[in-house]
Amino acid sequence: MGFKVGKEVPPMERELIYLLADLCVKWGFCIPPDGHDEISKQEHYRAIEFAQDVVKAEGMEGYAGWVNRIAERFRERFGTDEIDSVTFVDRVRGVKEDW
Structure with a gap:
């Protein structure tokens, strides 16, 4: 069982x-x-x-291995190295939501 983010949350934030x-x-x-x-x-x-922000928030600064692994997970999820709320396209649905 998981959770679902509300529809009022912008697409990039939701992802x-x-x-x-x-x-x-x-x-x-x-x-x-x-x-x-x-x-x-x-x-x-x-x-x-x-990745750096996640590692920092977890209090694990200096763990380059984790930074690399998390950055790779980001790339896998979004299919790119960079995302922006203005141009964000939900990869699952393949649409850009208007916000």
Whole structure:
């Protein structure tokens, strides 16, 4: 059983929330709510920046191996190294939602 983010949440934020949930379940990166909100509400992300923010929020700065693994998970999920809320397209549905 999982959870579903409400329809009122912008598409990129929603997908970042799901990625953070995956990282929590699979690798134990269950970051505190403040860090979670700060990361999920970004308007633009590069894979390495996202990974660094997750590792920092978890209090594990300096763990380059984790940064690389998380950045790779970001690329797998979004199919690119960089995402932006203005041009974000949901890969599952293949549509850009108007927000």
